[in-house]
Amino acid sequence: MSDTMDEADFLSRIALELDAELTMSSTAELIAEYACLTTAADECGILYAMARNRWTTSAATSARVTEIHQLQVTLNEGPCVDSIHKEPTYICHDTSTDVRWPRWCPAVTELGIRSALSIRLESKNRNLGALNLYAEAVDAFGPKDIAIAQNFARHASIALSSAFTQQGLSIAIDARTFIGQAQGILMGRYGIGAEQAFEYLRRRSQQENVKLSDIAHDVIDHQRTKNPDNGDSYP
Known part of the structure; x- marks a missing residue:
């Protein structure tokens, strides 16, 4: 995001666009696209909670993101998994040296990702999953990126929750x-x-x-x- 762009105004306009989406998939895809625009991320995706311990990639800016998500689900480790089950925000500054996720990090490094930022998506009554941002550079996400992403995740959570409700009513x-x-x-x-x-x-x-x-x-x-x-x- 440009330093001259008013963050609050930009996020408000994003919220309006998200509210206009009619389906879960289109809402999630728009969230992933905007997450890349608002931060230093090269890739973004959403790992969505279908049911207890059942997750799916509802949006991904590339096939690499889908693979990264699947690794976390299969290995049951990674910043996304932890943001869902533990603290709401996890950041990995360098996948080649981070020891918190000993199986996931080497695999992701091989895929060319060196930085990761995962933020929980949740409504008042439901854990929706996690917004995941990835970058090829080491230490790509600074304090400003984290703050913007956390703010954006709140808007995204509201949009996803609303889309989930509307889809449920339609069904x-x-x-x-x-x-x-x-x-x-x-x-x-x-x-x-x-x-x-x-x-x-x-x-x-x-x-x-x-x-x-x-x-x-x-x-x-x-x-x-x-x-x-x-x-x-x-x-």
Whole structure:
């Protein structure tokens, strides 16, 4: 970032752009791009929490970042892993000499990365993952970079949390739509009421240990290939 650029104004404009994104993936990709613009990073990425101890690279500025993330997940060590589980910010000034991550550091040095900065992304009720910045130069991230990245991570956390909520709502709406369609198919096929149709879907979901929406999809798919007037009876 240029020294003449007002940091607060720049971050505010970034926040507005992030808020305009509609999906988790587009939000994460924009965060990674802007993280490179605001710091001395050559590469950036987000390791996102899908569930407890399940992580995925939701954004990466290069295939190298994805490989660096996978190394941390596989080896269960590195600044990103520690920022998620321990202190919120970790910095590595030189991967060739840092002894805190004895397996990850040599591997990353081989990939041409010498500096790393990882900052936890979190909402009030959820650990979202970590924003990870990488540079090919030794000691690339100074105090100003750390401060800017930490500030940026707060905006990024809000944007990701909002995108996660919106995506969840969209998925829930889609699921209700499919369940309603499946109920209608069952009601027409067997001459039963809405409650009976839903109970059938729920029972199958429990018996097969499959999501209710997946059972609904199955009913809808079968309707396309199965004659509803073939004389079968309500199970």
